Amino acid sequence: MTRTEFSKKCGEIMASTELTEKGKAAAIEHAATIFIEGIIDKFPEIRSIQERERAVEEKHSGHKGITYCPECGTWSPKEPPAIASLAREWDEIKDRKVNELCRKVLTGKAA
Numbered sequence: 001m002t003r004t005e006f007s008k009k010c011g012e013i014m015a016s017t018e019l020t021e022k023g024k025a026a027a028i029e030h031a032a033t034i035f036i037e038g039i040i041d042k043f044p045e046i047r048s049i050q051e052r053e054r055a056v057e058e059k060h061s062g063h064k065g066i067t068y069c070p071e072c073g074t075w076s077p078k079e080p081p082a083i084a085s086l087a088r089e090w091d092e093i094k095d096r097k098v099n100e101l102c103r104k105v106l107t108g109k110a111a
Contacts, residue, residue, distance in 0.1 A: 006035040010105050025106060032101040040094060049090050056082045 001009075013019065013027045040046050060066050060080045067076050075083070 001031070001035045001038055003035075006031060014105070025102070028105050029098065029102050032098045032105070036094060036097045036101060040097070043093065043097070045093050046090065049086050049093075053083065053086050056080060056086070 009031045010028060013024055013031065016024065016027075019027060041050075057068050057070075060068065060075075060082075066078075066080065068074075069076070
């Protein structure tokens with residue numbers, strides 16, 4: 001979703017007379033999540049996590065019987081703790097970006 005499409009979608013949601021305030025907030029959150037997931041690779045902090053993740057993958061791949069399948073993104077027999085930590089960090093950043101965008105849209109400062 002492009003920024004223009006996101007803005008248009010938010011305008012439609014906010015102008016809707018069929019949605020309650022809670023419904024508008026949920027619809028905005030859904031649209032913001034789709035938008036942020038589409039551009040998340042552009043955030044410097046996400047690129048940093050991806051670089052650290054690649055380093056961990058290279059370090060652990062084949063080490064002590066641990067294997068990583070890049071096609072399906074899974075570890076066998078289990079994911080190294082460093083990867084789980086990076087995944088949590090990634091999720092926290094994504095959630096923060098979505099929440100910031102929702103707050104801006106719902107207060108009329110963006111969209």
